[in-house]
Each structure stands twice: as structure tokens, then as C-alpha cells.
Amino acid sequence: MKFVAVTACPTGIAHTYMAAESLEQTAKANGDTIEVETQGSAGSAPLDPQVIADADAVIFAVDVAVQGRERFDGKPVVEVGVKQAINGAAGVFDQAREAAKAGPSKPALTTKVGANDRTGTKVRQWLMTGVSYLIPFVAAGGLLIALSFALGGYEIVDAPKVTDQFDAGSLQGWAALMFQIGSAAFGFLVPVLAGFIAFAIADRPAIAPGFVGGAIAVTVGAGFLGGLVAGLLAGGVVSALKRIRVPRPVAGIMPVVVYPLLGSIVVGVLMYVVVGKPIAAATTGLTNWLTGLSGTSALxxxxxxxxxxxxxxxxxxNKAAYAFAVGGLTTGTGTSLQIMAAVMAAGMVPPLALALASTVRKALFTEVERENGRAAWLLGASFITEGAIPFAAADPLRVIPSIMLGSATTGALSMVFGVTLRAPHGGIFVLPLIGKPLLFVLALAIGTVISTVAVILLKQLKAGVPESAGTTANTAAVSA
Incomplete structure (x- = not known):
């Protein structure tokens, strides 16, 4: 049979390409043909319309909204998460064959996620779409701010505006410039989150109301929580407006003028007058609670x-925890910086632990897993938690509990030690920007060793060395 597929994950890096590789290899093993469009962070090459027309069924292996979903209207569609495509591609193809037999799906989708998806799945994809577009701003802005602190110290936040005073021959001048550029990038976080949540719900006409609602959330102090609410409101309002029938001569201007205008008015009124202040109060309360955390609560x-x-x-x-930590960076409180450090340290543990385990007890791992383990050293050091996925895909019941134990230990120790971090990413390469770096490394090392010991002990409970049953996903990860 002929299939086409789209793969997409929130970061658009590891999962996107691993899912594509797994689908391609499984199709080849089945004697089927498949062409995959990877909607990753590097952009994507759209599938040829003729290839889509010739396909028996469409597979969406996505955790975010599909770009250009309307291209597949009228084709039988199967939609799964990227991890299901990585871990169980054979089952995904079984579903696709059944969908092909059942016939085409209904056309005229009104949302960028599946019209027949469960509500929980839709909401998750809407939110993950917002997070997906948010991440580049986090990386650029956060690393620029971290660089500014490295060059000019924490007092750089009080530097005068570079538009009024900039000394190109001074290190402090460049530090101030980096800080103010990074702060400008961070200023887009909440509007971008809200705008692209709305985009996932109701397509391009909802982007403007979403951005407007997100900007108002910042103005009233509602923060990231306000951005989430603004995005959902904007998408819902525009979706409702699109259901109103209008005369054909007027229909052309609706998406360009009327939907953005009315949507912005409704969302703006709701954010300023109705929901903005209560959300701001809740955000302030949460921030104050976090600032006061100590001892057992922090642990x-x-x-x-x-x-x-x-x-x-x-x-x-994982992305929810990361977004929570990044949101705290904008407050600049000591506890918020501790949370960022705990999240990054805990996220580094899984790949490092599996790299160590596959090095010290090679007999417990397949050759492909040992190859993945060598790559996982760099992935873990760089804070790319996805480096542990090939191991979890092959043996989830032993690997996932083990890495959760180590990551929980590292996160708790990091908070107890009072380690701080102003950079949102970078792993071991931003060590100079970490407060109490030696304690950070100690917490990371303890969690890594705990996960390593746990996974080795659990694997030894099995009779013999792991079979190669999960190597399709592992091979996919190596290729990715």
C-alpha cells in the first residue's frame, strides 16, 4: 500500500525525525511505500500533491498541530503521538490499513488538529503548538541574557538603555547590549505562546487576537498562565465567528479584517476586564509561594x-516542567533560578545514565543501544533529554522508572543545595553561568549514578541479554 505521513514534535528536533525513520523502516519491512514530511525546527519540504492524491491513507505522528492539514482533506487519516510511531510503528500501519478500508474521512476540517480527536488530545496539541513556537525565543533570549551576565555581571540589569548610551569599546557596553536584546526576545514569550495556541485552534485569523491577548496578559501581570488563557480564548472566539454564515461578497474580507478585528476586541475586553486580574492575582500568589519555598517543600x-x-x-x-521553569526566569527571583537549575540538571540525567550504563555493563545492551550510548554522552551533556528515548523505546518498563528515580533525586538535591541558573538551556556548556557549579555537578552525578545502578539491576532481572526486538526504534534514533 502507499502511505504518506507527517511527523512533528514540540521542539522539532529528535522525536520528529526518529518517528519518520521508524515509519520508513517499518513500511520497507512490510513491503509498503511511504513518504514522510518532517515538520521540524529546520523547516519542512511539503509532500508533492500528487503523492498525497495517490496515497491509500495518511499517518499523522504528531504532538502539535499539523501545518497545512487541509491538503489531506478527503483521505483516510490515522493520528497518533510521535512516541507511538517510534515505539509501535507496526501497530500504526495496522490502523492505517483499517482506515484505508473504511474509506475517506470527512473533509472541511475547521481546526489544525483532528476534528474527531478527543478533547484532551486537542487541548494538548493546541498547547504544544504554542510551546513549539515559543522555544526559539526562549533559546535566543535566554542565552543572550546569560551571556550578558557572564560578560558584565548581574548588575548589568541596571545599565542605561543602549539607545541613550552605548560604548562599543567597553565590555560593559556589549554586555548591556546583549542583555537588552535578550530581554526584548523574552518580551515576546507570552504573546507568541498565546498567538500560536490560537493559531492551532482557528488558523491564521486567530493569530492577531492571540498576540493581543498575550500582550495584555503581560500588561496586567498575568504571565504565562494568562497567555495560555488568552490563546484558548482567542482560538475559541475566532472559531465561533467562523461558524457564522455571511454573504459570499463579504466572505473574502472576513479572515483578513473581520475575524482579527472582532476577535481582538472580544479577547481584549475579556483579558482587561474579566479574567486578567484574577489570573494576575493567582500568578502573583504562585510566585510569592515559590519565593518562600525552603527545606522540605523545595525538596x-x-x-x-x-x-x-x-x-x-x-x-x-517534560515540556510542561520546562515551560514552568522558563516562565520563572522572567521574575528573576532566587527560587525561580533554582527551579531552572533543577529542571536542567534533572533533564540531563536520563541520557547520561543510559550512556554510563551501556558503557559499564555492555552485555546488558544490544550493539545498537551501545552505539546510542556513545551519542548519549554528548546529548546528555547538552541537556537534550531525548537521548534516552532509544533505550526507553526498547525496554520502557525498566528504563523509565530508573531514569525517573535518578532525575527526581537530582532535582531534589539541586533545590536543597540552592543551585541557581539564569540560562534556559546549554547543559554543562553554561557551567560558568551556574550558581554553585560544583554542587550542580554533584547533584547531577548522584542522580546519574542512581539511575545507572537502577537500570542495570532491573535489566539483570531478565533472563539473558536483551533481544533485538526494539531495534527498529533504536536504529531510527541512530539514523536521526
Missing amino acids: LLGALLGLMMAFDMGGPV
């Missing part, structure tokens, strides 16, 4: 964040 928060970072290794739960 438990660090452990929880560690569990979330390791649970799905770059999936929605």
Missing part, C-alpha cells in the same frame, strides 16, 4: 520536576 518540588523531566523525555509532561 519535594525539585523531585516532582525531576520526575516530570524524565517521564516522557521531551514529550508534553
Whole structure:
């Protein structure tokens, strides 16, 4: 049979390409043909319309909204998460064959996610779409701010505006410039989050109301939580407006003028007058609570964040913890910086632990896993948690609990030690920007060793060395 597929994950890096490779290899093993469009962070090459027309069915292996989904209207569609495509591609093709037999799906989709998806799936994809577009701003802005602190110290926040005073021959001048550029990038975080959540719900006419609602969320102090609400409101309002029938002569201007105008008015009124202030109060309360965390409370928060970072290794739960930490960076409080450090340290544990385990006990791992382990050293050091996915795909019941244990330990220790971090990413390469770097490394090392010991012990409970049953996903990861 002939299939086409689209793969997309929130970061558009590891999962996107691993899912594509797994689908391609499984199709080849089945004697089928498939062409995959990877909607990753580097952009994508759209599928040829004729290839789509000739396909028996479409596979969406996505955790975010599909770009250009309307191209597939009228084709039988199967939609799964990227991890399902990585871990169980054979089952995905079984679903696709059944869909092909059942016939075409209904056309005229009104949302960028599946019209027949469950509500929870839709909301998750809407939110993950916003996070996906948010990440480049986080990386650029956060690393620029971190660089400014490295060059000019923390007092650089009080430097005069570079538009009024800039000394190109001074290190402090360049530090101030980096800080103000990074701050400008960070200023887009909430509007971008809201705008692209709205985009995922109701397409391009909802972008303007979403951005407007997100900007108002910043103005009233509602923060990231306000951005989430603004995005959902904007998408919902524009979706409702699009259901109103209008005369054909007027229909052409609706998406360009009327939907953005009315949507912005409604969302603006709701954010300013109705929901903005209560959300701002809740955000302020949460910030004050975090600022006051100490002792046992901080330890438990660090452990929880560690569990979330390791649970799905770059999936929605991991991204929720990461977004929570990045949101705290904008407050600049000591506890918020501790949370960022705990999240990054905990996210580094899974790939490092599997790299260490596959090095010290090679007999417990397949040749492909050992090859993945060599790559996982660099991935872990760079804070790319996805480096652990090939191991979890092949042996989830032993690997996932083990890495969650180590990540929880590292997150808790990092919080107890009071380690701080102003950079949103970078792993071991931003060590000079970490407060109490030796304690950061100690927490990371302890969690890595705990996960390593746990995964080795659990694997030894099996009779013999792991079979190569999960190597399709592992080979996919190596190729990616």
C-alpha cells in the first residue's frame, strides 16, 4: 500500500525525525511505500500533491498541530503521538490499513488538529503548538541574557538603555547590549505562546487576537498562565465567528479584517476586564509561594520536576516542567533560578545514565543501544533529554522508572543545595553561568549514578541479554 505521513514534535528536533525513520523502516519491512514530511525546527519540504492524491491513507505522528492539514482533506487519516510511531510503528500501519478500508474521512476540517480527536488530545496539541513556537525565543533570549551576565555581571540589569548610551569599546557596553536584546526576545514569550495556541485552534485569523491577548496578559501581570488563557480564548472566539454564515461578497474580507478585528476586541475586553486580574492575582500568589519555598517543600518540588523531566523525555509532561521553569526566569527571583537549575540538571540525567550504563555493563545492551550510548554522552551533556528515548523505546518498563528515580533525586538535591541558573538551556556548556557549579555537578552525578545502578539491576532481572526486538526504534534514533 502507499502511505504518506507527517511527523512533528514540540521542539522539532529528535522525536520528529526518529518517528519518520521508524515509519520508513517499518513500511520497507512490510513491503509498503511511504513518504514522510518532517515538520521540524529546520523547516519542512511539503509532500508533492500528487503523492498525497495517490496515497491509500495518511499517518499523522504528531504532538502539535499539523501545518497545512487541509491538503489531506478527503483521505483516510490515522493520528497518533510521535512516541507511538517510534515505539509501535507496526501497530500504526495496522490502523492505517483499517482506515484505508473504511474509506475517506470527512473533509472541511475547521481546526489544525483532528476534528474527531478527543478533547484532551486537542487541548494538548493546541498547547504544544504554542510551546513549539515559543522555544526559539526562549533559546535566543535566554542565552543572550546569560551571556550578558557572564560578560558584565548581574548588575548589568541596571545599565542605561543602549539607545541613550552605548560604548562599543567597553565590555560593559556589549554586555548591556546583549542583555537588552535578550530581554526584548523574552518580551515576546507570552504573546507568541498565546498567538500560536490560537493559531492551532482557528488558523491564521486567530493569530492577531492571540498576540493581543498575550500582550495584555503581560500588561496586567498575568504571565504565562494568562497567555495560555488568552490563546484558548482567542482560538475559541475566532472559531465561533467562523461558524457564522455571511454573504459570499463579504466572505473574502472576513479572515483578513473581520475575524482579527472582532476577535481582538472580544479577547481584549475579556483579558482587561474579566479574567486578567484574577489570573494576575493567582500568578502573583504562585510566585510569592515559590519565593518562600525552603527545606522540605523545595525538596519535594525539585523531585516532582525531576520526575516530570524524565517521564516522557521531551514529550508534553517534560515540556510542561520546562515551560514552568522558563516562565520563572522572567521574575528573576532566587527560587525561580533554582527551579531552572533543577529542571536542567534533572533533564540531563536520563541520557547520561543510559550512556554510563551501556558503557559499564555492555552485555546488558544490544550493539545498537551501545552505539546510542556513545551519542548519549554528548546529548546528555547538552541537556537534550531525548537521548534516552532509544533505550526507553526498547525496554520502557525498566528504563523509565530508573531514569525517573535518578532525575527526581537530582532535582531534589539541586533545590536543597540552592543551585541557581539564569540560562534556559546549554547543559554543562553554561557551567560558568551556574550558581554553585560544583554542587550542580554533584547533584547531577548522584542522580546519574542512581539511575545507572537502577537500570542495570532491573535489566539483570531478565533472563539473558536483551533481544533485538526494539531495534527498529533504536536504529531510527541512530539514523536521526
